[in-house]
Amino acid sequence: MMPSLFDLTVAVPLLLGTFLTFVTSLGLLRFPDVYCRMHAAGKAGTLGVCLIIFAAVIFFAPAGPSVPIRGLLAIVFQFLTTPAATHLLARAAYLAQYPLTDRTEIDELEAYLGAYVRERYGKE
Amino acid sequence: MSPFLTVVCLACLAVLLLSGALTMVRLTIGPQAADRAIALDTITMMFIGVICLLCMLWNSDIYFDAVWILTLVGFLGSAAVARYLERGRLFR
Numbered sequence: 001m002m003p004s005l006f007d008l009t010v011a012v013p014l015l016l017g018t019f020l021t022f023v024t025s026l027g028l029l030r031f032p033d034v035y036c037r038m039h040a041a042g043k044a045g046t047l048g049v050c051l052i053i054f055a056a057v058i059f060f061a062p063a064g065p066s067v068p069i070r071g072l073l074a075i076v077f078q079f080l081t082t083p084a085a086t087h088l089l090a091r092a093a094y095l096a097q098y099p100l101t102d103r104t105e106i107d108e109l110e111a112y113l114g115a116y117v118r119e120r121y122g123k124e
Numbered sequence: 125m126s127p128f129l130t131v132v133c134l135a136c137l138a139v140l141l142l143s144g145a146l147t148m149v150r151l152t153i154g155p156q157a158a159d160r161a162i163a164l165d166t167i168t169m170m171f172i173g174v175i176c177l178l179c180m181l182w183n184s185d186i187y188f189d190a191v192w193i194l195t196l197v198g199f200l201g202s203a204a205v206a207r208y209l210e211r212g213r214l215f216r
Contacts, residue, residue: 085199
């Protein structure tokens with residue numbers, strides 16, 4: 001089974017995207033606190049799923065424009081929504097005073113949000 | 125669909141299901157609500173990938189609408205959790 005050029009063009013983004021998705025799940029499982037986990041899910045996960053959709057776009061491209069249009073739309077939506085959701089969640093987690101891991105070197109947000117958090121949400 | 129591509133698709137499907145199982149572990153043990161929201165978001169992404177792979181395996185695009193609709197609404201869950209964490213309630 002010698003792969004043709006078309007097969008390789010579909011298979012390479014597919015394998016890359018699957019690898020990145022697997023790395024995302026490993027990061028979610030292994031990282032120490034919620035901010036690190038958001039880092040894994042927000043970057044590698046987005047790129048991984050976009051690469052898989054891109055592979056499907058290439059695969060269905062010879063059959064007409066219907067799937068490529070929807071697939072590119074899906075990639076645009078993914079790049080718009082996932083970082084926004086991750087940003088919202090990270091901000092909410094910091095405001096809710098979720099603990100940083102004890103391996104944290106520097107908390108740069110403390111200078112900007114620390115006083116606000118203590119005044120509004122009390123304690124600590 | 126060539127045999128090479130079928131093998132690649134099946135292997136990717138297996139790896140995606142394995143990643144989904146690993147993420148499900150985080151969804152179960154995640155110490156706080158934000159961890160679970162992140163895990164749920166990631167499971168949605170993996171589900172999108174699985175739908176793409178099944179479309180290619182079955183050589184039909186009738187499920188492809190689910191892909192872009194899921195990318196559009198998939199983030200609403202974590203946005204709702206974020207709002208709840210920040211305000212203490214969902215709606216005023």
